[in-house]
Amino acid sequence: MSETHGRATLPQPRGPVSTIVRDALLRPPHDLPAVPDLTGDGPLTDDDLQLTLFLCYELHYRGWHGVDDGWEWQPSLLALRAAAERPFEAAIRALVGPPPAVSPQQLPAALHEVTTAGDGPSLAGFLRGRGTLAQFREFVAHRSVYHLREADPHTWGLPRLGGPAKAALVEIQMDEYGNGQLHRMHAELFRTTMGRLGLDTRYGAHLDAVPAITLAGNNAMSLFGLHRRWRGALLGHLAALEMTSSLPNRRYGDALRRLGGDETATRFFDEHVEADAVHEQIALHDLCGGLVSQEPELTADVLLGASAALALDDLFAAHLLDSWAAGRSSLRNAASRPAGPLRVTVPGVPAAKTKVAS
Amino acid sequence: MTAACPWQGTVEPEDHGTAAPAAATITPYPDGPLVVRGDFALTTPDGRQIDARRRTVALCRCGKSTMIPFCDATHKAIGFRAGNPPDPAAPA
Structure with missing residues (x-):
């Protein structure tokens, strides 16, 4: 597989457990040694814990350069992952609190309520109004961990569903994957935006730069996607993403236009304004509504997944805005940030002769 | 023959697989857009x-979208209320 589309390059370790796991992955599959306790405080911002989870989960996606695929189902690694998931799950539950008791019939209204009650920080509003090009690049570097594999975590749900929820998930995912056309796949639109911003577009290229909270948002999707028992939360998570996407993506697109981005650069965001206005309706009524019409006992899990998506995104936004307010980079290794102007294609001029915006 | 899943449509579930589906369906979603499939x-x-760009589209119903004829979710920002569509099962 090419570096562009995966595998990912192994990131540097961030503590004792991720060091043990990373070192082990570079050798043929074998039983791991005993590892230090993983139940420390603050799992959502614990770099060692979140990177350990990410190292384990990526084995189920496109894998790591130089790592034997046999590690995916190595029992001692799965046991370590389970030990890391316990405090992570507990932290997610503590973050969102118990979901309100609602009936399956009340679920659409309850999802509407949680996705519009948002009192979280507005990253999109900040970037549209006064974000700098450097800050926009940071935002895109963080988001690339997800968007270069956009939709993949929720696709884990397909074989776990039947009936109306499955049909709805297929309808959404078809659009996410560009109806099978590479140049329309959302992950590829994002790659184009990254290229315009002068960012490294390889799969997983920014893993070393992103902090624990960015990994935590991605790990939550993998947790929900890889465990069948979490299928309700997985669909709720997707619904929350879709229901809070159109309006912010308009602002992100506006931000990039203000900073000099051309139509090609902003296409990813512009596409999501329109696509997610469709997906929102499908996700709310057909996907989540369809699921609880078949499995009403999953109603609370759907709400938990939606609330987790929103709460983790609020923590992520707060990290970026707080970092910038303090005059710091929101990335771990700011030295790797690109500088220079945006790349802009001038209509009618061959790509080799593109000029840069001033 | 196989039919599109009629869960949201006009074909009753018990007819699944036997009734011919319409070429296209238009579904008014609660307080939201008209979703067109088919x-x-x-x-x-x-x-x-007009290039629809996707297989399923959402058409603006509130009149305030900035991308007419498509929905851009502005209906939520303005608190659009559409009322309930008639229940096909209700007696005339």
Whole structure:
């Protein structure tokens, strides 16, 4: 597989457990040694814990350069992952609190309520109004961990569903994957935006730069996607993403236009304004509504997944805005940030002769 | 034959797999857009085709979208209320 589309390059370790796991992955599959306790405080911002989870989960996606695929189902690694998931799950539950008791019939209204009650920080509003090009690049570097594999975590749900929820998930995912056309796949639109911003577009290229909270948002999707028992939360998570996407993506697109981005650069965001206005309706009524019409006992899990998506995104936004307010980079290794102007294609001029915006 | 899943549509579930589906369906979603699925063409009043860009589209119902005829979720920002569509099962 090419570096562009995966595998990912192994990131540097961030503590004792991720060091043990990373070192082990570079050798043929074998039983791991005993590892230090993983139940420390603050799992959502614990770099060692979140990177350990990410190292384990990526084995189920496109894998790591130089790592034997046999590690995916190595029992001692799965046991370590389970030990890391316990405090992570507990932290997610503590973050969102118990979901309100609602009936399956009340679920659409309850999802509407949680996705519009948002009192979280507005990253999109900040970037549209006064974000700098450097800050926009940071935002895109963080988001690339997800968007270069956009939709993949929720696709884990397909074989776990039947009936109306499955049909709805297929309808959404078809659009996410560009109806099978590479140049329309959302992950590829994002790659184009990254290229315009002068960012490294390889799969997983920014893993070393992103902090624990960015990994935590991605790990939550993998947790929900890889465990069948979490299928309700997985669909709720997707619904929350879709229901809070159109309006912010308009602002992100506006931000990039203000900073000099051309139509090609902003296409990813512009596409999501329109696509997610469709997906929102499908996700709310057909996907989540369809699921609880078949499995009403999953109603609370759907709400938990939606609330987790929103709460983790609020923590992520707060990290970026707080970092910038303090005059710091929101990335771990700011030295790797690109500088220079945006790349802009001038209509009618061959790509080799593109000029840069001033 | 196989039919599109009629869960949201006009075909009753017990007819699944036997009734011929419509070429296209138009579904008013609660307080939201009209979602169009199936074999359809979007055109301007003078007959020029509008690129739908996806198989399922959401058409603006609140009138405030910035991307007419498509929905851009502005209906939520303005608190659009559409009322309930008639219940097909209710007696006339």
